[in-house]
Amino acid sequence: xxxxxxxxxxGLAMNIDTIINIGKSSLTPEVTxxxxxxxxxxxxxxxxxxxxxxxxxxxxxxxxxERTKSEVVQVIGKKIVLYKKNKKKExxxxxxxxxxxxxxxKKAVKNGRRFR
Numbered sequence: 704x705x706x707x708x709x710x711x712x713x714g715l716a717m718n719i720d721t722i723i724n725i726g727k728s729s730l731t732p733e734v735t736x737x738x739x740x741x742x743x744x745x746x747x748x749x750x751x752x753x754x755x756x757x758x759x760x761x762x763x764x765x766x767x768x769e770r771t772k773s774e775v776v777q778v779i780g781k782k783i784v785l786y787k788k789n790k791k792k793e794x795x796x797x798x799x800x801x802x803x804x805x806x807x808x809k810k811a812v813k814n815g816r817r818f819r
Contacts, residue, residue: 704774712776716784721751729758739771742787752781
């Protein structure tokens, strides 16, 4: 991830709410699964580490990133931001773009214009 991409993601993360909180039991399989599911749906997730959790938020972020195959965007205090590119969404967007290009080309040919 480039620094420019990281900066963009940090900006986006400022406006999202914390959706998962990690408590005194720290990283359980259920928490890891919840984070993984949230990353699939949202791509960018903000996680809070509660005061009663004795583990270091940076260590938690690194372990979560490794387990969910995501990237740590930032760790500020007790807030963790993770990002994972959703390949399914990306493929759908490409298909949509290709369909628009084909449609525009058909319209152009119909109107007597040609594109390369």
